[in-house]
Every structure is written in C-alpha cells, then in structure tokens.
Amino acid sequence: MGRATVVETDLLIVGSGVAGAYAALTASDLGASVLLVTKGALLSGSTPWAQGGIAFPDGDADIASHLSDTLKAGRGLSDKGISSEILEESLDHLRLLVDLGMKFDPGLALEGGHSKPRVMHAGGDRSGLMLLKFLHSKLGGRVKSLEGHFVYSLHVDDEGVTGAYAIDESGELLFVRSLATILATGGSGQLFTVTTNPTEATGDGVALGLRAGAVLRDIELEQFHPTALLDGTLISEACRGDGAILVNSDGDRFMGRYDRSWELAPRDVVARAVYEEAMNSGGVYLDLRPVEGLADHFPTVYESVLSLGLNPFVDLVPVAPAVHYQMGGLRTDGDGHTAVRRLFAAGEVGSTGLHGANRLASNSLLEGLVMGARSATAAVKELDLSADPVVDFPIPMGIAADRRAEIKSIMSETCSVVRTGSDLERGLAEIKRMGSVPSKNRFEIENANLALLAECVLRGAAARTESRGSHFRLDYPEPASTPFHVDQTMTTLSIVPEADGLSDSAVAPRSDGPDLTQEGASG
Structure with a gap:
C-alpha cells in the first residue's frame, strides 16, 4: 500500500x-x-x-x-x-x-x-x-x-x-x-x-x-430545490421572497393552484408543482423582473443568468427542480x-x-x-481514552470512474421528484450490478460511496410506501396515517413510528444487502 x-x-x-x-x-x-x-x-x-x-x-x-x-x-x-x-x-x-x-x-x-x-x-x-x-x-x-x-x-x-x-x-x-x-x-x-x-x-x-x-x-428523503437553472445552478429562494414569480410556458402564474402561499410555499410543494407544470406545458420560468436591486442583493444569481446569455431585467429564466x-x-x-x-x-x-x-x-x-x-x-467529554489501537490499513475499494455517470443516470431516472415502486426496483437492480475493486483513486472510492448510498436511498424509498414531504410516490400518493422513519444498517432495514424516537424497534434483515462490506471499518 x-x-x-x-x-x-x-x-x-x-x-x-x-x-x-x-x-x-x-x-x-x-x-x-x-x-x-x-x-x-x-x-x-x-x-x-x-x-x-x-x-x-x-x-x-x-x-x-x-x-x-x-x-x-x-x-x-x-x-x-x-x-x-x-x-x-x-x-x-x-x-x-x-x-x-x-x-x-x-x-x-x-x-x-x-x-x-x-x-x-x-x-x-x-x-x-x-x-x-x-x-x-x-x-x-x-x-x-x-x-x-x-x-x-x-x-x-x-x-x-x-x-x-x-x-x-x-x-x-x-x-x-x-x-x-x-x-x-x-x-x-x-x-x-x-x-x-x-x-x-x-x-x-x-x-x-x-x-x-x-x-x-430516512436517507430516501432528498430535497429537490424548485428553482435551479438547467445546469443545476441554484436560484435563491430569497428571490421569490423579494417578488420573483413562476410562470409556465403559456405565461400563466400557476402556484396559486397548488398552495395559498403561492411561490413561498414549502420547497416540496413548489418542486412538485414546477415538475408537474413542466411536464404538462413544456417548461417553467422564473420571472425575476419584479425583484428590486437584483444585481446588488443577488450577485451570484445575476451573474449566473447573464452567463446563459439572458438578461434578467428582460427575459424569463428557465428553471427546473434539482437535488x-x-x-x-x-x-x-x-x-x-x-x-x-x-x-x-x-x-x-x-x-x-x-x-x-x-x-x-x-x-x-x-x-x-x-x-x-x-x-x-x-x-x-469522550477524551478519556488511553488505548493504543493497532493500525492495520484496509484496502480502499472503488468503482470505475466511468460508472459515475451511470449511477447518476439511474438515480435521476428511477428516484426523482416523482417515484414509483417499479422504478425503484429497477434502479436497485441496476445499482446492485456494480462491483467494487481495490483502488487508490479518490474519484473511484467516491463512486463506491455513491453506490452504497444509492442502494440505501432506493431501499428506503421502496420501504416508504406513502407520500410525505420531498418523497412522492405516484403509486402511494397519500401520507401514511402514522408518520414513520426508515432506519437502515449495512444488513437491516426497520420501520420506526415517529413517536418512538430513538427507541428500539423490530428490525428486519436485509437479505439482499449491498455487497460492499469488504470496504467496512477496520479493527
């Protein structure tokens, strides 16, 4: 090594x-x-x-x-x-x-x-x-x-x-x-x-x-910001707080149909609304023209929009949800x-x-x-240890660099703003086919981390048979009557009613858990 x-x-x-x-x-x-x-x-x-x-x-x-x-x-x-x-x-x-x-x-x-x-x-x-x-x-x-x-x-x-x-x-x-x-x-x-x-x-x-x-x-609960440029550059929520509005490709201001707070509804509501309007009308745009002092108060936003060749004082800015x-x-x-x-x-x-x-x-x-x-x-308060651990360097494990794009594509197609059980199962099957090999390349080691998390996100989303907050299941569009957490370890998945907090709960083994334990902790 x-x-x-x-x-x-x-x-x-x-x-x-x-x-x-x-x-x-x-x-x-x-x-x-x-x-x-x-x-x-x-x-x-x-x-x-x-x-x-x-x-x-x-x-x-x-x-x-x-x-x-x-x-x-x-x-x-x-x-x-x-x-x-x-x-x-x-x-x-x-x-x-x-x-x-x-x-x-x-x-x-x-x-x-x-x-x-x-x-x-x-x-x-x-x-x-x-x-x-x-x-x-x-x-x-x-x-x-x-x-x-x-x-x-x-x-x-x-x-x-x-x-x-x-x-x-x-x-x-x-x-x-x-x-x-x-x-x-x-x-x-x-x-x-x-x-x-x-x-x-x-x-x-x-x-x-x-x-x-x-x-x-609850690793399946990934927040999608509702207003990002198409390359993922964030358009701050504060812009909407200062007057920016959302319109669809027909020029209609639509948020009032989804929430009485309009553009200032919580992010999960706005993100799903933007997603739905984009699917139905072909696109969603942020109108920044009502924002006073845009260049001074939001210099990052201003410069990002200009870099697209758009003038935020004149043009509507295309936006979409982004993780x-x-x-x-x-x-x-x-x-x-x-x-x-x-x-x-x-x-x-x-x-x-x-x-x-x-x-x-x-x-x-x-x-x-x-x-x-x-x-x-x-x-x-834990600094009371006198033990001297035996150092035994584990071998770093990674996944080939060119698989990064594949991981991202799988997750984006099967576990996005709107999810279904069949998509989640398909995504999990595809992620599980990725094997890890010894590597000293940071990008490849990161890929192994991403693959492990992808499995956990997909498993958690499949186990969350409801829609709640950022997690929306088309096949389970309503929230469960009792809120619950999804807890996972490398080998188990358990459902924990929210009222139980950190108490013990029934734990089910994950018979098809990720084959990444060889990367586990040493000692």
Whole structure:
C-alpha cells in the first residue's frame, strides 16, 4: 500500500464546512487538540455554495413561530423537542458570531415556508461563503488542518471509533489516531445528474458511518430545490421572497393552484408543482423582473443568468427542480452521538430530527452551527481514552470512474421528484450490478460511496410506501396515517413510528444487502 504516516489528535473532524469549522472552533475553545481533515480545500464543499442565509429566530419571541414553520415543513417527521432546542440555542450562537466580528447584511429576508421575514444574509446571496471564510479566519493556527486528504475508512475497536484511514492525492496513506471523531462531510447530491451541490458532495461521511456500524435514518428523503437553472445552478429562494414569480410556458402564474402561499410555499410543494407544470406545458420560468436591486442583493444569481446569455431585467429564466439537500443521514441524538461510541455527526451528514421530511429554507446553516457546537462539546467529554489501537490499513475499494455517470443516470431516472415502486426496483437492480475493486483513486472510492448510498436511498424509498414531504410516490400518493422513519444498517432495514424516537424497534434483515462490506471499518 505504499508509505504510511501516523498522527495523533484528541478530536478528528472530517469536513471543513460550517459544521466542521464551527465544531473545530468550539473544541479548541474547550482545550482539545483538533485535526481538521478535508478531501478538498478548506473552503470547498457545499457551504460556500449556500445562497440562502441563516434562519435565526427573530428574537426569543419568534422561537415558537419559527418552530411552527419548521414542524409544518417537516410533514410530521420532525422531532419537536430537538427542533425547539436547536432554535432556542441558535440565538446564543448568533450573539457569539456577532461578538466575534461576523458582519451580516441589514434587514431580514422572507423565504419559502416562513411565516415572516427572519433570514439573515451576508454578502447578499453569498452567505455561506462569507460565513465559512469568517469561521476559518477565527480558527487561524488554533487547529491543525490537512487539505487534500480523503478519509476512506474508520478504525473501530472495542472502544468505538479510535481513528481513521486517509489517502492523499499522491496515494500516500495516513492513519489518524483520535479519541473521538466528528463526521461533517456534507450531503450526497452527486447521486443525481442535476444537483445544486458541488462535486465534493458524494456522501462520504454517511458511507463511513454506515460501514462503521451507525444507523442511517430516512436517507430516501432528498430535497429537490424548485428553482435551479438547467445546469443545476441554484436560484435563491430569497428571490421569490423579494417578488420573483413562476410562470409556465403559456405565461400563466400557476402556484396559486397548488398552495395559498403561492411561490413561498414549502420547497416540496413548489418542486412538485414546477415538475408537474413542466411536464404538462413544456417548461417553467422564473420571472425575476419584479425583484428590486437584483444585481446588488443577488450577485451570484445575476451573474449566473447573464452567463446563459439572458438578461434578467428582460427575459424569463428557465428553471427546473434539482437535488439540493439530504434530509436523512446518520441517526444522532441532540448532541450528535451516533450509534457507535466516539463517533459523532453534524450538519447534513446527521439526522437530528430538525428537518423531518422537508427542510425549511435556510435552516441548514443554522443546524450546522448548533450541531457543530453541540457535537464538539459532547466529543470533548469522550477524551478519556488511553488505548493504543493497532493500525492495520484496509484496502480502499472503488468503482470505475466511468460508472459515475451511470449511477447518476439511474438515480435521476428511477428516484426523482416523482417515484414509483417499479422504478425503484429497477434502479436497485441496476445499482446492485456494480462491483467494487481495490483502488487508490479518490474519484473511484467516491463512486463506491455513491453506490452504497444509492442502494440505501432506493431501499428506503421502496420501504416508504406513502407520500410525505420531498418523497412522492405516484403509486402511494397519500401520507401514511402514522408518520414513520426508515432506519437502515449495512444488513437491516426497520420501520420506526415517529413517536418512538430513538427507541428500539423490530428490525428486519436485509437479505439482499449491498455487497460492499469488504470496504467496512477496520479493527
């Protein structure tokens, strides 16, 4: 396997986006040594792409209303207790950010699903980038970081997760011996052909945790953003909050037929409406002409539209739904604990119960901050280990680079905005035919992660015999009478009534589970 290096740290954080960076800042403040590892650059990933802002409650008096909006969007699958805690605690983090010098734009924005303006922005529609730059500026030399290192396996022993195996861009191997690990690698939008996510969004953290023994919850709940350009470039929801409207190819403003909130309905409603109108009329367009100060308030949107050769002050802009956010993920409690000792998840990797079946606009950066801090605080309490794990580098497994497009095509054709049981079965059969081989190529290892997640998404969607939030089954168009979660491990799938929370439930073996266990955790 070539040369190998061993390094030690108290806390390993995999991923350098908002959740990972804020976790590092929190753990450093608590006195822990921190190593931040990312497969790309520190400012890569989904956070810099976030055009929406941060949906902090507008003061203590707004918490109840914000909670109500969050639960309504979640369609019965949000955890009310955890959601309330996250929203209440978020105001403390807002105050801390401001005290540290974070600059927000004046005023509050109204976005889809919110009953009032409460979304804070920074740099117009560059909020994610501005926030991430600020957090990393505060980290400075306080934590060690490794860019260009891809974590491909976790080390699991009797103490839990006590390290991780990584490979750099030249193929050299690294073992990080740690007392606790936080996964904060973001989502899995690259499962689909058209996505608002960057190329790094290959579900690595979810795959790592799943192979290590963590429980995967509701991974079939993928949010489709309703207004993306045809190449997947996001058109911020805040544009509709500032007056942009949707029209079909006949020029009719149609959203009033689907929801009384019109363009500001929750994302699942708008995405399905856009999909249906496009199928019926041949296309859907966003009219940005009513938005005042478009170039100043939404510079990214303005420049993206211009790059298509369109003038947003004159032309209608063609849009379509694109995969945007992974509501499901590694099941955690309110402090980021997964089912595996010393392993935590924060941000899009985790499933806390905040988002339910449909994330409320701009609640993602908020959750990343709160759960980054919470998971770091909880992880620091685990730094009591004296064991010395035996390092035995597992062989990285991958799937041929040219299969990436095939994975994306299968998922886009069989598991999109509208789903059916027959399509899901067909997609699962096609994905299962992909075999993995030893590889030291990052792209190929990512493909193995994507294939594993694709199987889980398809299985979860097949098991969810209802329509709820972002998940719409043409053969089961109504929601089940009792909301339920779909939990998966590498070998099991179980249905858990929402009221049961994290309690035990009947678990059914997955007789045809993914043949990817050879990539599992070492130790």
